[in-house]
Amino acid sequence: MKKLLLISILFLFSLGITLAQKHQQLKKIDVTYENCTVYTGKTDYFFKRIDNKEEIMVTVTAAPFVDKGQKVPDVPKGLVDDSKDLEGLPGAHPKMIGKPFVIFYDKNGEVVKVVKKTANKKK
Numbered sequence: 001m002k003k004l005l006l007i008s009i010l011f012l013f014s015l016g017i018t019l020a021q022k023h024q025q026l027k028k029i030d031v032t033y034e035n036c037t038v039y040t041g042k043t044d045y046f047f048k049r050i051d052n053k054e055e056i057m058v059t060v061t062a063a064p065f066v067d068k069g070q071k072v073p074d075v076p077k078g079l080v081d082d083s084k085d086l087e088g089l090p091g092a093h094p095k096m097i098g099k100p101f102v103i104f105y106d107k108n109g110e111v112v113k114v115v116k117k118t119a120n121k122k123k
Contacts, residue, residue, distance in 0.1 A: 027105040031056060035092045036080055041065035045079060058111050074113035
């Protein structure tokens with residue numbers, strides 16, 4: 001019984017280390033949201049790096065067009081203007097343009113997710 005408990009504890013400990021290492025492997029870049037282009041099967045989101053003003057494009061393929069095994073970056077909702085009175089194709093939501101975001105990359109340099117930065121509130 002003690003061996004089983006010890007093995008379980010070691011397993012959980014090693015799992016925690018593995019998850020921590022995976023979390024540390026993510027590279028992040030601070031950006032501002034600039035624009036987007038909506039197509040039938042994908043949306044291209046355009047961001048600008050805060051440090052050097054370089055443009056970064058994050059492409060998100062629509063669910064029906066995702067190939068098996070293809071990774072799709074996770075982006076926040078509300079980046080595309082969903083107004084009912086739009087004329088023409090939708091673009092970037094005006095309230096989101098210029099807002100700060102963070103883009104996270106995996107160890108292979110592929111975008112994993114985009115997260116909106118929130119202001120730190122002091123209590």
